Each structure stands twice: as C-alpha cells, then as structure tokens.
Amino acid sequence: MQNLAKYIVIITLLMCQACSKSSEAFLEKGRTFMQEGNFKEAVRYFNWAVEKDAQSYAAFNARGAAYFSLKDYDNALLDFNQSIKLNDKDYKAFMNRGNVRRETNDLKGALADYTQALPLNNNVPDLYLNRGVVNAQLQNYDAALKDFNEVIKRNKQNKNAYYNRGNILYTQKKFKEAIADFRTAVQLDARFAKALYALGMAELLADKKEDACMHLKQAANLNHPQADGKVIEYCK
Template identity: 35%
Template structure:
C-alpha cells in the first residue's frame, strides 16, 4: 500500500510540474505578443502549480525589468537563483539589472556565474566585457569581447566595444578593423561609421574618414553633421 501511495504521489507531482510548465510556456507566448497582463496571470498560475519553478520567477523578473520596477525585478531574479543556481538566464539577467543601475561591481558576480554556466555563450562574454570596461579593466574587457566574437563572428556589439577600447589605447589600425567589421555586418550601424570616421582621421586617412562620417550623417547619427563640417570641409 505504501508503494502504491508513493507512486500515486509521484504521478501527481509530475502532473503538477507539467501543468506549471504549460502555464510558463503560455506566459512566454503572451509576453512575446506584448500581452503583459495576461503573461503575469499565466506566471501566477504556473507558480500556483509549482511554487519552486525558478524559470517562472525569472520571467516575472523580466517583466518587472521591462516596467522599470527595479526592486521587484531584483527580488525575482534572486529568488530564481536561490531556487536554481544553475539557471543561466537568471544569472545573466541579474547582472544586466545591476548594470542598468550602474552597480558595476555588483554586476560582475552574476555575470561571471553566467559565463561559467554557459562557456559557449557569446552574450555572456559580451556582458562581462562591458562590466570589465566599466570597471577600468581594459585588458580583461578586450579578452572577453574577443571571446564573444569567437563564439559569434557577427556579434556587432562586441566588435564595436573592442574597437572603442583599441581607439582609447590609440591602436587605431585595430580599431578600424573592428569598426569596419561592424558596418559590414550592419550597413545601418550609424555609430560604427561615426567611430570609424574618427579613427581614420586619427591616422590622417582623411578620405576614408570623411566617407565614414558622411555615411554616419546620412544615417542621422548625432554629431556626425558637425564632424563632417569641421573635419571634411
């Protein structure tokens, strides 16, 4: 009889878990459609079925982040991590929240946890690179951006940020390579053209500099018009 009861209980728990996962998927679907209110209701249903569903708290945090409810977002991300420390998205999201708040030192630990959990994630290395750059650790930032690019050759933000560091270090040839890669990947990437223009100007390649700045101007990048007038006329 005890064995039968245990089996029945196990089946019940599996059924509840399945129901909770279904509600969680429904919440994700509704959120993708921009239906925030109904997404929240679906998350509530998921947590009623399974109060220990870390992914539901993480998604609740995502919604709070979108609504700029920072305290609520942090509470939900931390709850998700408490329930499931191996949840990569919650670690990455908590890091992003701290970054949004300008808490760069606090952002480092969860972002590093995300890197360890998903060592093949381009996004995790990109995020840690941005944190390192903000903390003044340029070499570590370059290493992370390089890793991000190695995982995804079209990671335009890693290329742009690495190019910016090279520019600050007066390594203009390397900076130009990264900025050129940016605009090849996305010809509408206006700040890439602007940065490339300034970088080429630094090495007295005025023709290339002005072409890039004019492209930035066409794309209406702030400051590009003035740069063309000051540097190219």
C-alpha cells in the same frame, strides 16, 4: 442587471480557468506573450504560474524577464534573487540579474553575476559580451579584450563584439586595429550608425580625412546624434 450577470459569468470562467491550469501551462502562455512583446500580459500569466508553484525557479526568472522588459528593475531584481535562491545552478537568472545591475549602474554586481554564470554555461556568447562591456566600463581593458576576443572566436558574425573591441583599441590609441574592427562591424551591418561614427573618428585621428568624412556623413544620415557636428567641424 443582465449585463452584470454576464460580467459575473465571465469573471467566474476566468477564475475557473486559472484554477484548472498548471504552473507550466501558465508559464508557456506567458512566454508566448513575451515573444509577442505583450509584457504586461506576460506578467499576469507568470503571476498565476508562481501562485500555482511557488518553488518554480523558472517562473520567477520568466516574470523577472518580463519586469525587466517593462523597465521595472526593482521587481525584476526581486524575482531573479528568488529564482537563484530556488536554483543556483541555472545560469539564466545570474545573467538576467547581471543585466538588471548593469542597467541600474551596479557594475561590480553585474560583473560578479556574469562571472558566476559562466561556469554554469560557458557556451553563451552574450555572457562574454555583456561581461566585456562591464569590464570596459570599469576600465578593466585587458579583461574586456579577452571577453570580446572570446565572443569573436565563437561567432565571427557578432558585430557588437567587433564594435566594442574597437572602442577599447581606440581608447588605447591603437587606431589601425580599431579601424579594422569598426570596418568589420560596418561590413556586418551597413546601418550600424555607432560603428560608422566610431570608424570616422578613428580615421580622422589616423589622417584618413576623406574616408573619415564619408563615414561620418553616413552616420549623420542614420541620425547619429554627434555625427552632424563632426561633419560641420571637419568636413566642410
């Protein structure tokens, strides 16, 4: 009976705490849990933030981000839709909804969201990067190259922009240019297994077998799933 009484007191205190805090306070606490990687607890606090203020587009966007991190894409999409409905001038919900659509293979929807987000804030390199990836998946290669070029123009340390641009150049059989981009990506991150593998494959096609085998072996040592097979096929 005493334990039950303590349990009731604890629950009551938690309920009182939820009643006393503002939506913004719950939002900030949820963001702290997001930074710690505790996404389920973040959702709980964002729920309270929404209950306190159902007009808070930031709370819906934050909860959508937590759901996205939990791979709960259906609920994430609902929250980003609501955030946009409440405020269609904030780029973040469009970008986040684009990420959901990309993960669920709605590539045209993702492309539309990234494109709509850019006029709202064109100083976010990841928007260009994400749109470039989707353009590449849709085989809009010229548009993808423009996006990756824009990322590199703004941030010459972005390894993913070089890697993705290199992939397009590789597809276009521009192996010399592709090799240059893959090399830059590897220089920026020596443990970038995908870039090492791509570099090795491009070097094979450019008749640079010695360099190719060195890079394929490095990719294999970093557990790239296809590298071992290529080493056996070309480097033994």
